[in-house]
Amino acid sequence: MSYVSHASSRAAAGNTVTNGFRNVLKYREMILAMAARDLQSRYAGTFGGIIWAFVHPLAIVCIFYCVFALGFRAQGPGNIPFILWFVCGLTPWYYFNETLQAITNSITANAYLVSKTVFPTEMLPLIYIVSGLFPHFVFMLALGAMVAVFHLPFFPERLLILYYLSCTMVLLLGLGWLFAALQVFYRDLAQGLTISLNMWFWLTPIVWPQTLVPQAYHRLMEANPIYYIVQGYRGLLIYPRPVWPTCHETLAFWLTALTLLAAGALVFRQLKPEFADVV
Numbered sequence: 001m002s003y004v005s006h007a008s009s010r011a012a013a014g015n016t017v018t019n020g021f022r023n024v025l026k027y028r029e030m031i032l033a034m035a036a037r038d039l040q041s042r043y044a045g046t047f048g049g050i051i052w053a054f055v056h057p058l059a060i061v062c063i064f065y066c067v068f069a070l071g072f073r074a075q076g077p078g079n080i081p082f083i084l085w086f087v088c089g090l091t092p093w094y095y096f097n098e099t100l101q102a103i104t105n106s107i108t109a110n111a112y113l114v115s116k117t118v119f120p121t122e123m124l125p126l127i128y129i130v131s132g133l134f135p136h137f138v139f140m141l142a143l144g145a146m147v148a149v150f151h152l153p154f155f156p157e158r159l160l161i162l163y164y165l166s167c168t169m170v171l172l173l174g175l176g177w178l179f180a181a182l183q184v185f186y187r188d189l190a191q192g193l194t195i196s197l198n199m200w201f202w203l204t205p206i207v208w209p210q211t212l213v214p215q216a217y218h219r220l221m222e223a224n225p226i227y228y229i230v231q232g233y234r235g236l237l238i239y240p241r242p243v244w245p246t247c248h249e250t251l252a253f254w255l256t257a258l259t260l261l262a263a264g265a266l267v268f269r270q271l272k273p274e275f276a277d278v279v
Contacts, residue, residue, distance in 0.1 A: 027123055035130035057139050077209045084146050088238045089206040089230045091139040097197050099132035103176035104183050104190050114275045125176035157242040164232040171225055171257045177264030181271040184278050228253040
């Protein structure tokens with residue numbers, strides 16, 4: 001009986017994921033339009049407008065640079081300048097952090113859409129994943145300028161950074177479906193998530209080098225999916241030649257990401273019928 005239950009749960013999760021990707025193609029124009037509207041609404045009514053999308057990331061970089069590079073005289077591993085090493089790690093984290101917080105509130109913030117039975121609510125997290133790409137693009141421009149300033153050579157493999165961006169989006173979708181569905185019923189989740197993400201930031205080697213962690217704990221650190229993404233960005237962008245993750249690290253990441261994707265899809269599907277009554 002238990003085996004049948006688990007099998008049906010896996011099938012339900014698989015169907016939700018499959019239907020989700022079909023809806024992406026079906027509603028792609030709507031997703032892009034709503035993502036553009038979300039991006040505009042973030043800066044509506046401000047004098048700076050879209051300029052704030054550039055100012056905010058640059059301000060974060062300047063603050064951390066002044067504190068760690070100038071204040072604590074921190075150095076990147078090897079001969080890599082700290083500012084280049086740090087910004088390369090911060091770039092995927094900023095996208096993940098900001099987007100996941102926005103996705104968590106995606107159902108409660110769009111109650112008027114949830115009440116419309118024809119609207120596919122599972123698409124709401126994707127809207128924020130897409131709209132978050134613009135600030136990420138700003139970070140990538142700054143990072144590209146740094147790579148040029150420090151005279152790092154260009155090689156075609158650097159374009160495979162899109163693979164790690166895809167990894168981030170899959171991880172966001174799985175966690176997003178899970179947290180957005182639970183946030184409808186447990187409104188404290190978003191507050192707890194903010195604290196958890198702050199802890200997650202400092203547990204990930206973004207500001208500090210992974211060499212500080214004893215070798216015995218490296219496998220534990222590899223269980224952090226953001227570690228795989230951060231190291232992937234750095235491996236492709238800030239070294240003279242590409243540095244690839246091990247097969248074990250890649251397998252561990254995708255096992256975690258796909259498990260979260262299936263779990264998020266299953267929870268979202270089971271709770272979705274109750275959204276309209278609660279929001």
